[in-house]
Structure formats: C-alpha cells, structure tokens
Amino acid sequence: MPAESVFHTLRENWPADIVIARSLVAFDDIDSTNTYALQHGDPGSVILADSQTAGRGRRGRTWISAPGKGLWFTVVMGAPLEGLVMAAALAVRDAIAPRHAVTVKWPNDILGNGKKCCGILIESQGDRTALGIGVNVHHTTDDFPPELQDKAGSLTSIFGGIWSRDALLLDILRHLDQKVMLIRQSQFEDVRNEWAQACALIGRRITINGDTGTVEDIDPHGALQLQTSQGTKTVFSGDITYLDGDE
Numbered sequence: 001m002p003a004e005s006v007f008h009t010l011r012e013n014w015p016a017d018i019v020i021a022r023s024l025v026a027f028d029d030i031d032s033t034n035t036y037a038l039q040h041g042d043p044g045s046v047i048l049a050d051s052q053t054a055g056r057g058r059r060g061r062t063w064i065s066a067p068g069k070g071l072w073f074t075v076v077m078g079a080p081l082e083g084l085v086m087a088a089a090l091a092v093r094d095a096i097a098p099r100h101a102v103t104v105k106w107p108n109d110i111l112g113n114g115k116k117c118c119g120i121l122i123e124s125q126g127d128r129t130a131l132g133i134g135v136n137v138h139h140t141t142d143d144f145p146p147e148l149q150d151k152a153g154s155l156t157s158i159f160g161g162i163w164s165r166d167a168l169l170l171d172i173l174r175h176l177d178q179k180v181m182l183i184r185q186s187q188f189e190d191v192r193n194e195w196a197q198a199c200a201l202i203g204r205r206i207t208i209n210g211d212t213g214t215v216e217d218i219d220p221h222g223a224l225q226l227q228t229s230q231g232t233k234t235v236f237s238g239d240i241t242y243l244d245g246d247e
Ligand code: BTN
Pocket: 031, 032, 033, 034, 035, 052, 054, 055, 056, 057, 058, 059, 061, 063, 065, 071, 072, 073, 074, 109, 118, 119, 120, 121, 132, 133, 134, 135
C-alpha cells in the first residue's frame, strides 16, 4: 500500500468556509506548484507540496523547497486580479501577526527581524492565474546556503516555537479570502493603502536596479516614485536595498 501523503489529514478535513480555495490538491513531491497550477489547476483550488524539485522565485531565481521545511503552495485563480500581490502580502503578514510582528518589504517579501521568511510569485497563462506563496517554516540557519544565511530565515529560526504548516496555510487563506473579497467589492483602494502603509517606504533612501534615491510615493499601481539625482523615476519591480537601516 502506498504511504499516506504528508498532507492527507488536511485534505480529508478541508474546511468549507474558504471561498478562494474550495479544494486542496496535495503532493509529497512536485516540480513546482506554480507550474502545476498553470498547466492543470482548477480555479478555486489550492496546490500544496511538501517539496518542490524546481521551485522558482521572482526574477528567475530558484526557490529552495526541501521536504518538511516549508509551506509551498499555489492558489489557482481565473483572470488576473489587480492588487492580488498586495492582498497576498497582507494575508501572510496577518496570519503570522498574532504570534510575531513581521514586515512587508516592497513589493511582496515578508521579513521577520530583517530576514526574508516568505516570498510570493504571481504568474498568469491563458485563463489561469497562479498565486504562489513560499513560507520558510522549519529551516535551521544551516539549511540555507552560506550566502543567504544572513538574509533568509524561517519562522522557527527567526522566532522559535512550534509552527503547524496546516494551521498556517488555513490562516493565510482565510486572510487572503477577506482581502480578495474587498478587492472584488471595489475596495481595492483600502487594500492598496493598507499595503502601501505596511511597506513603510515613503521617505526612505534605497538602491534599486542600480538607482539610488528617496521614495516619494507609491503610485496607484504599486510602482515606486523614486527621487534620484537624475529626476523622479518610476520603478515597477526590483530588489530594494535600504540605505538607512534594516527593514
Ligand atoms: C520570491 O522570489 O520571493 C518568490 C518565491 C515564491 C515561491 C513559491 S513556493 C510555491 C510556488 N511554487 C513555486 O515554484 N514558487 C512559488
């Protein structure tokens, strides 16, 4: 008889109250939950894996997804939704917040004590949108490659304590449900303002994509207005380095 899936209890007791994720498709191993979601996912389902052999991050990076260490999942949606990335970052923050304060690093990383513990990757193909979320949960510092050890952490390595991946997934999805509902009820502005405030970037000196400057504003689409020595530049994506302290 094949061994039970790591997530079989969760799958068998999947709650009925989560609107954006009516069902769970769980794997012990997969290449990438985002790839599966884009190729085979049913909108309204969530794809979860204990490990990914080809987990991917933003800007073509590899996302390390070892078995038992994290929460690697993708919510399958239909057409792209404006503000989804903001909703997702806030949902992860709010799911962790009752136990520990974490911050949102523009555009959608979650940091605990200055270390990245969650990343979000949204991809679309045809009529499917894949909202991929990776939360580092059980890693020790040594589980990360040496060059990442001062930048990345897991909930356990940063905060200690015992974290249930099942409970965390449900908490994130319930918060996401609320934020997505707000966006669908035309309250995108509220979500955007909450996210812009959470990013806490206005007035900060940063370097991004080779430009250094002070963030003047975050525009309605989430892009940064960066005041540089060559004038104001609009920045849609990139990795921020803060020049005036951590987080
Ligand atoms: C980032 O670069 O910060 C985004 C990382 C996103 C990782 C998640 S894990 C689940 C989903 N499947 C993937 O291959 N990537 C996303």
